[in-house]
Amino acid sequence: MKFGVARINFIRLVISTIILLSLLHNCGKEGKIVKHKFPYMVTMSAPKEYPIEVHIGVLKDEKKELICGVPKAGVTTGSWQYDGVEAGQGGSRIPSHLDLTYVSYAEKKFWRVDADLPKEKILQLFREGFMVEGNPDSNGEIPWEESTYDGITIGAAPGGVVVVWLSGNHHRREVCRLQAKEISVDKNKFRPHPQYDETQEQFFDKKYSINISDSTKTAIVKTGIPFGSWDKYREKYTYRFVLAPYDNKDKITGLYRINYNGESEILMNAKSVETYKSDSVPYDVNFDFTKYNAEIVFNDQEMLEVFGEMRKLYPDQPIDIVLVPDFMYNDFKVVVQCKDKKIALEKFKVKRIWGG
Template sequence: MSAPKEYPVEVHIGVLTDDKKELICGVPKAGVTTGSWQYDGVEAGQGGRRIPSHLDLTYVSYAEKKFWRVNADLPKEKILQLFREGFMVEGNPDSTGEIPLEEGTYDEITIGAAPGGVVVAWLSGNHHRKEVCRLKAEEIFVDKNKFRPHPQYDETQEQFFDKKYAINISDSTKTAIAKNGIPFGLWDRYREKYNYRFVLAPYDSKDKITGLYRINYNGESEILMDAKLVAAYKPDSIPYDVNFDFTKYNAEIIFNDAEMLQVFDKLRKSFPEQPIDIVLVPGFMYNDFKVVVQCKDKKIALEKFKVKRVWGG
């Protein structure tokens, strides 16, 4: 179970069942979520061997001071198809030291809950994550004494929510909520897909992007270990954290969500059917980077990205 870092949730009760409504496993009841939308939450020892067809989950959202319930079917055939498709991963080195590519697949189901009753399910495994579906939860009433491990009968429902809000919501998030409210709809904006790729504009013409590991704002992630795959355009949500492998160097870049959405939307409005390039322009010895988003003859320099680290050489 996961949630946006600023808007933690906690499971009350939850189950995954098959198409006969028979129990497969519970949804981890492992305390307040501590991860973020882009990463998996606590496993809590749950597991099963059948493809789930239904999710019934009740949870509390501490920033909203509400309980929510999602009771909905899951796309069983899509889950099965994604399991079978899997992905390629690096295996163990052979006798010559070469690292072969092997078939891998997903081994976890991650459920994320965002403000406004947004629920997303992903398949996760070995640095790969794929969205399965987006569901809608409904606000419900749950007696906090049935949720608490130890009932407190001298505490009102409102006092319970206020106390949990004070404990679990960071001061910076409290300030942001007081100023602008909760950004409902943001996590659906993250699910927008744009047709783009990453391109290197090196000072050394021999250099190129040989592979990358990307995490997107919508929670999906993948590893591309082939320069041809990197060079191909494909529909994807905006990038969050990308590790680039170049011929000699490596770099990790964090992208700003608001800036990427604004730039991509602007370019798509101007050129609705055209693909977009995110062009990386490294300095000498890769000691700095410029990043330009380009579509046709229009170029927009990014200002809010961060180069987290550079290594190799």
């Protein structure tokens, strides 16, 4: 009997030791439990002018076991810089592989990407997370709190360009860029209801007519599909935003930026705004000043041309995007500056100004 009790106590000690070692293994430098699972939803996006539709797609883990499907939510309606429609697909295990087949209506083609994902990078980004505004405290002060991503968005652009992002609460980070291959898919296996009296060509022509806007059709006829644009968006430049107020007293106290490459973030104070960062060209930026706020939308081609010219002149020098407001902040001039070279932007749009 005594031997039995001692044996039971020994087994309990072994189990406790295993649990303790497991906890220690999963602890970070500050004693926090290091998570290996993060809940997320999966969405699908595409450039607004070039919609796609998922045929079949799955995310798998490192053992090639199924995590979830890529949602079949119909024709994409969003844009490259935003998440797609949630359709009940998601998980918490970190994905290691993507197998996705989709149809690109503007190109009249089916594409498939079957590739590994950078699991360790995804896990690191989930763990790093970002800071967001919390609930006001008893003094009305709004604290900044730690948060992380809750979505994986897969974007498909013309030419078989596939980009994967993590997204959540006004923050979006690129995970990787993949290359799909054109494949042949019987449209009757794609359609929910086969139409045997319709040819493959008739299917593509009909879908093109329905899903591609008239303005995009005209642009395609005139200049073709702008293949390569979405890779140009991914080029990084070292720059920052600078305010040049009429009284030299105001400053940018924070901003929310969306870049053309699909990444976005919140810079929560003046110090973070003043720091040069490596980023793709800006698309839509909300600026917070001391009294006023403004939202400015930048033109992609103009920004790429101006930044490209600055890089040729001064390849290793950072760039300033200088905002020059008028007296009552009713309008802005915007100048891109690098050393002694200044180029005034002409195609940006001041979307709104508020506050004061």
